[in-house]
Amino acid sequence: MPVLGTLPVEARPEELTAAYRPGAFLFTSPTGVLLAEGERAVLGSPVEAAGALADGEIVVGALPFDPAAPSRLVVPEHVRRSGPLPAIARPAPRVGARWLAQHTDADAYRTGVRRALALMEAGELSKVVLARRLDLVAAEPVHVLDLVRALAARDPRGHTFAADLGDRTLLGTSPELLVRRQGRIVSSNPLAGSRPRSEDAVLDGRNATELLASAKDRREHALVVTAVADGLAPYCKQLSVPAEPELLPTRAMWHLSTQVSGVLADPDTPVLELATALHPTPAVCGSPTATARRVIGELEPFDRGFYTGVVGWSDARGDGEWVVTIRCGEVRGATLRLFAGAGLVPGSDPEAELAETGAKLRTLLGALGVEESA
Numbered sequence: 001m002p003v004l005g006t007l008p009v010e011a012r013p014e015e016l017t018a019a020y021r022p023g024a025f026l027f028t029s030p031t032g033v034l035l036a037e038g039e040r041a042v043l044g045s046p047v048e049a050a051g052a053l054a055d056g057e058i059v060v061g062a063l064p065f066d067p068a069a070p071s072r073l074v075v076p077e078h079v080r081r082s083g084p085l086p087a088i089a090r091p092a093p094r095v096g097a098r099w100l101a102q103h104t105d106a107d108a109y110r111t112g113v114r115r116a117l118a119l120m121e122a123g124e125l126s127k128v129v130l131a132r133r134l135d136l137v138a139a140e141p142v143h144v145l146d147l148v149r150a151l152a153a154r155d156p157r158g159h160t161f162a163a164d165l166g167d168r169t170l171l172g173t174s175p176e177l178l179v180r181r182q183g184r185i186v187s188s189n190p191l192a193g194s195r196p197r198s199e200d201a202v203l204d205g206r207n208a209t210e211l212l213a214s215a216k217d218r219r220e221h222a223l224v225v226t227a228v229a230d231g232l233a234p235y236c237k238q239l240s241v242p243a244e245p246e247l248l249p250t251r252a253m254w255h256l257s258t259q260v261s262g263v264l265a266d267p268d269t270p271v272l273e274l275a276t277a278l279h280p281t282p283a284v285c286g287s288p289t290a291t292a293r294r295v296i297g298e299l300e301p302f303d304r305g306f307y308t309g310v311v312g313w314s315d316a317r318g319d320g321e322w323v324v325t326i327r328c329g330e331v332r333g334a335t336l337r338l339f340a341g342a343g344l345v346p347g348s349d350p351e352a353e354l355a356e357t358g359a360k361l362r363t364l365l366g367a368l369g370v371e372e373s374a
């Protein structure tokens with residue numbers, strides 16, 4: 001009956017990250033690195049997970065975008081933890097794949113954005129997040145460990161994750177904390193509103209300033225903050241929601257960010273219950289949620305699966321961390337399928353939104369040393 005909070009800090013963070021092997025579960029965050037190995041049970045839903053947690057188990061894994069679809073949650077055999085990775089980016093290992101092909105859906109994406117904007121003009125919804133895919137094919141199986149280590153080294157303040165999905169590995173570095181629970185304290189870090197980073201310091205600074213001043217991005221952001229605050233309020237006796245967003249940099253992007261924190265009214269509310277109450281926020285779906293979900297189903301020519309779901313861990317006390325499954329991809333043998341989306345509100349421009357998804361794809365493409373061609 002392991003209780004995560006009481007486990008000693010056992011290893012150096014870099015060692016733990018390097019000890020990951022496909023099939024295991026890795027999760028890095030500002031609170032530490034968690035490596036879970038072996039499968040004592042595979043659970044298909046948060047309800048099943050709640051049963052295992054009530055029996056004193058730890059649960060790790062991923063929930064899909066569609067809350068009605070099967071989850072991939074695991075009760076591991078062993079869990080090791082360490083402190084957090086150093087906050088400074090380190091040289092990343094080279095992912096030595098020879099890439100043969102890239103398949104982009106850029107044209108279909110432009111069309112989808114135009115149709116979504118028309119629906120918004122007709123007053124059907126105020127925000128929808130539309131996503132696209134990029135498939136890469138390598139000459140040999142993708143080296144998952146090198147890719148995970150490169151992601152963690154390049155973005156040490158992000159949440160790098162790798163989760164086994166049975167026939168493939170879900171991996172990425174999410175900047176967006178859906179919810180963390182540490183005792184009575186809950187935290188969430190809704191993000192929405194984005195600009196690309198640039199190696200040119202002047203352009204980089206200009207992008208950040210422009211983002212902070214953008215009324216369109218602030219509207220897009222506010223919808224997510226309101227949804228998170230409304231979702232947490234019934235569970236909290238105190239809730240702090242800053243009135244103004246701040247800037248959050250990742251290796252590839254600038255985001256508008258709000259740090260929400262609260263104190264639980266009932267200290268027994270488990271983190272997974274909070275995560276399922278919040279998911280999906282308008283950072284990945286839209287507003288109103290049900291209409292946005294329907295529009296996504298109609299306009300996106302693929303099933304999101306675990307992309308824009310939730311990935312993380314919970315312990316038996318109810319503590320844990322769950323992040324939004326973005327800046328991610330799925331590796332299956334020699335193929336790598338990447339996902340990226342952008343929040344659309346009235347006034348969004350199809351070319352700018354396409355460019356934004358391209359910039360978001362660079363979280364993984366940068367770690368691979370690959371340029372996106374469209």
Ligand SMILES: C=C(O[C@H]1C=CC=C(C(=O)O)[C@@H]1O)C(=O)O
Pocket residue numbers: 129131176191192193194255282283284326327339340341342343344360
């Ligand atoms: C849906 C994604 O990002 C979301 C999170 C932060 C900023 C976003 C934006 O500005 O559009 C998106 O809502 C993605 O990376 O695929």
